Amino acid sequence: MNTRVLVTGATGFVAGHVIVELLEHGYAVRATVRDLADTKKRAHLVDYAARTGAELDFVAVDLTADDGWAQAVSGCAQVLHIASPFPATPPADEEGLIRTAVDGTLRVLRACAEEPGVGRVVVTSSIAAITHGHRESALRTEADWTVVERSPAYQRSKTLAERAAWEFVGALPAERDLELVVVNPGMVLGPLLSPDPSTSHEPVRRLLSGAVPGLPRVGWSVVDVRDLAAAHRLALERPQAAGKRFICAGEHLWMRDMARTLSEDFGPRGFRVPTRSLPDRLIRAAAVFDRGLRLTVPTLGQVERVSADRAIHELGWSMRPVRETLRDTADSLVRHGVVRAPRRAASGVGRAVRAEV
Template identity: 55%
Template sequence: MAIVLVTGATGFVAGHCVRELLEHGYQVRATVRDLDAVGRRTHLVELADRLGGAVEFVQADLTADDGWDVAVKDCDYVLHVASPIPGGGEESEQAMVEAAVEGTLRVLRAAAVNPTVRRVVLTSSIVTVNLGHDVDKVCTEQDFSNPDRLTGYDKSKALAERAAREFVDGAPSLGFDLVTLHPPMILGPLLHPQTNISHEPVIRLLGRTVPGSLDVGWSTVDVRDLARAHRLALETPEAGGQRYICGGEHVWMREMAGILAAEFGPRGFTVPSRTLPHWLVKLAALTDDTVKRVVPALGTRERVSAEKARAELGLTFLPVAQSVLDTAESLLTHGIVTAPAPRRWTRRRRTA
C-alpha cells in the first residue's frame, strides 16, 4: 500500500485530499504544526474511522527544519498542500514570501534524501499563471505570472513555485518528479469549522454582511474535484514535470447571489440582489482588506483554460451551482453562518 504524505492536513484543501486518498486505499501520513492540538484533527480521525483507513500524524512546521525528514521517511508520494500565511499588513509581505519559499524547499529537501519518494505534487494557485500580463487573453499552463508585478500572497505563491521548479531542475539525479496544480476560487463543503478566503463571497451574501454583490467573477473549482486532481496527479505517469490549471466554470458574484437567493430565499434568508457600483467598492476597500484584494479585478472576467487537466488527467468539474449551494449548506451546518430567526406574526386587535 502506497504511503502519501499530506502537508498541512487540517487545512480545507488538505483535509479533502486526505479523504480522497483514504477512499482509494492509500495509507496517509499527515503533518500538523502541533501534535498536542488534538481537537484540530478530530474530524480527520473520524473520517478515517468511517472509511476504514488510518491517518498517521507527525509534527512538522513549514517555518522550521525539525520534523521533515521523519515526516517524509518511507513515503511514496508527497502532496505539499500547506502554505503559511503570516499576519496581515504590508510589513508582513517579506515574511509571507520567505515562509512560502523556504517551507516548500524544506519539503523538497526532505524528499530529496528519501529514496522512496517518486513524485511531489505542489498545490500552487491560479495567481502564478494569470496575473501581471500585458495582453488580455485566455491563460494556459504556458503562462507564468511576473512576481515583480505581484504583492502579498500572490507573490509568495509565484516565488514558491519558481523555487520548487529551480530546485528540481537543478538536481537531475533526484528520485522524484514535480507536478504543480493551479486552482482558482475553491468552493465546496467544509470538513470542520475552518474557512478560507474563497468562502468569503458566500459568507457575506448569505449572512447579508454586504449590501450587494461586487462586480467581480472567478473561475471556480469544487474542493472535491481539486482533491481528485491531486490523486490523479499522483497516478498519471505522464503528469511528471507538468503544470495543471484546475479551473472550472466561471461565476460572477451576482450570479452566485442569484443561486443562493433561489435556494435560501424560501427558507427565510434575504440575499442582496443588487450589484454595488465600483466607486462604493473602492470606498469600502479603504477599511476592508478582503474587498481591497478584489478591486483590481472589478469588471473583469477570469479567463483560464483547464483543457490540459481534462485531457491528460481526466479531470471533470461539478456544476458551479452545486458547489455554491454545498458551500452554503456546510457553512450553516458548522455555524459559520446562522439561519435567520423565524418571523413572529401577531394578530392586530380590531378596534371599533
C-alpha cells in the same frame, strides 16, 4: 502494506478533502500539523479514519523550520505539499508571506530529495501563479506565468514558490529522478469537513449572512474542493503527469452571478442575499474600513479566463456544475454554524440537515 503518502497542512480546507480522497482510495496517509496537542482541528479526520478502518497518522512539523521534515517524509512513496499561507486580509508583512511560501516549499522538496523512497511530489500552487499582471486579456494555460512585478503579495508568493519548486527539481542530479507535478486550482469552494471555514468561503459567507450591502465587480474561476481532491490523487497516479502543471478551474463566475444563484436557492429559506451591484468607487472607499474588502480592490473588473483542458484530457479529470458547488458550500456553512439560519426558517433548515445526516 498500502502506499504511504505524506500530505502537508492536514487541518487546511483543501488538504482535509485530499486526505479523505486518498483514504477512500486505499492509500495510507501521514499528515503534517503544527501542533500534535491541538487535536480538535483534526478530530474530523481521525473520526473518518476510525470509522472506515483507514490508515492515518500525524507528524508535527512547521514550514518555517527545518526540524522534523526528514522524519516526516521517511517511508513515504509520494508527497503532496498543500500547506501554504492564504491571507484573509492584505498581509502586513508581504515579504514574510512570500518568504514563508518559498522557503516552506523548498524545505519539503529538500527532504523529499534526500529520501530515496520518494518518487513523486505534487505541489499545490494556484492560478494566481498564472493569471495576474498581464496587460492583455487572453485565455491562460499552463504555459503562462503571473508577472510578479505587477501583482499583489499573495499572487507573488504563489508564483515565486512554484518557480522555486521547478528550479529546485530541475537542478537535482540525474541519478535522483524525483518527479514534480503542480496543481493550479482556481477559487476553491465546496462543503466544509469541520466548522473551520477557509478564506475562500468568505464571499459565500458574506452573501448568505447579508454582511455586504451590495456586490463588488469581482469574480473568480471556481473549482469544487471535492473535484480538486480528485485532481491531486490523479496527479499522483498518472505516469504522464510528471513534469507538468495542471490548471484545475472552471469558467469565470462574477460575484453577482454567485449572488443570484444563492438568492434563487436560499431566498425561499429566508436568506436575504444582496443582488445589487456597487460601483468600484464605493468598494474602494469601503475597503478603507473593511480589511476583508481590500483584497478585492486590485482585482475589480478583472476576468480570470483559464483552460483546464490539460487536466481533463491527460488526467481524466472532470468538474461538477458550479451551481452544485455553490449550493453545497452554502448548505455546509449553515450546517456547521458558520452562517446562522434565519430565525423564521431555522426549524425547517434543522429538519433538512438532520435528514441529510
